[in-house]
Amino acid sequence: MIVMLLSAVDMSAARKRTRSVTSVKQEQKANAQAIKKTSQQLDENAKATSRTLNALNTLGAEIRQQNDSIASINHQIDSIDSAMKHINDSIVTLDGKLAALRDSYARSVTRIKNSQQGSMDKLAFIFSAESFTQAYRRFRYLGEFSKWRKRRNDEIKEVQARLEKQRDELTRLQGVKSGMLTRMNVARNDLEKKQNETSALVAKLKKEGASLKKVLRQKEAQARALDNELDRLIAEEQRRQAEEKRKEQERLLAEENARKKQQQKEQEAKAA
Known part of the structure; x- marks a missing residue:
């Protein structure tokens, strides 16, 4: 091992002796070119990093603006949810009212039919009266009942129309809400994706910049060593x-x- 170490020392010394001023100057020239190239790469890296950071800041501003828009959309969605709840409550009320109207109407018709005692038609119901006064009363009763029946039918139709309108409005609001949520999520995901990609690019550029700085320091140290060797x-x-x-x-x-x-x-x- 001692012989090998001595041989290595002798070989190193021999290499030092064989190096000439010309070869060191050539190496200095190559190293200077490498330093110049590395410096240019560092400058380009710094410019790219600056541009990417500016883009990242711009994206941050866009994201903040988008968050404001999202907050506004959420407020609108809350209003829509409130309107939908009101409509649902109204639908429940109208459903109850419609059911009550139909039940009342059915019971009234049933009572009229029972009061007619199975007569075939209105005329039979009137002429089956025991007196003219009773027939007149039945005639007036049937007239009032017909008016009441028409009013009740109109009321039922009105409640049904209001109910249908409320349901259509509920469907429309649900569509608006769904569209808002979709646009909001798409915009948010797109900006977050861009932000993540830009952040990754910034990290990559900074890593490359650190590597280039390390290479530059090594080349500068090598330049100083070559200067010293040339002086020697x-x-x-x-x-x-x-x-x-x-x-x-x-x-x-x-x-x-x-x-x-x-x-x-x-x-x-x-x-x-």
């Missing part, structure tokens, strides 16, 4: 060049000294 490589290159220049100067000086020593030896040899 340039410094190393400058030190290497200075070292090579120093060695070259030392070599030239050594050659010059050696040449001078050789000349001195040759002069000494000539002198000798």
Whole structure:
């Protein structure tokens, strides 16, 4: 394991040594382009998020307005319910009155028939009287009864017409109420659906924005690291060049000294 770790360290060091100023500058250029692209994406994301938030606020205002409309519709529905209750009560009353009229009419007719003692018709009922006075009374009675019967029939027909009108009005109000409830529920569901979709889009855009910011921070950190690495490589290159220049100067000086020593030896040899 120690050998493997040392080998890894050596490989890392070798990679660092093999990196040149040119390769780091190329990587810097690519990283700068990536930062520019990510910044543009962030700007577009921020604009889209702003537009979507505005749309969400607009929907919120529409929903508040719709809630006001719903409250108004509910008030109208309450009024309709009250009217329907009144109509139902009226129908119950009219039904009772109609039943009472029909019962009274039937009992009255039955009494008249019984009073006629089985006579075949009105004339027989009149002429079967024991005296002229009784016949006259029967004649007047039958006339009054006929008028009463007509009035009672008219009254029954009037109550039946009122009852039918009330039932028609009740049916109409029920239709109006049903239509209002349907429109209200459709409008509410549509706005709630749009609000949920827009909220989901806002959440998605914010998540994408956070990811883009994270990428941008990483790229900026990488840019700083590349700047530092480039400074280090340039410094190393400058030190290497200075070292090579120093060695070259030392070599030239050594050659010059050696040449001078050789000349001195040759002069000494000539002198000798």
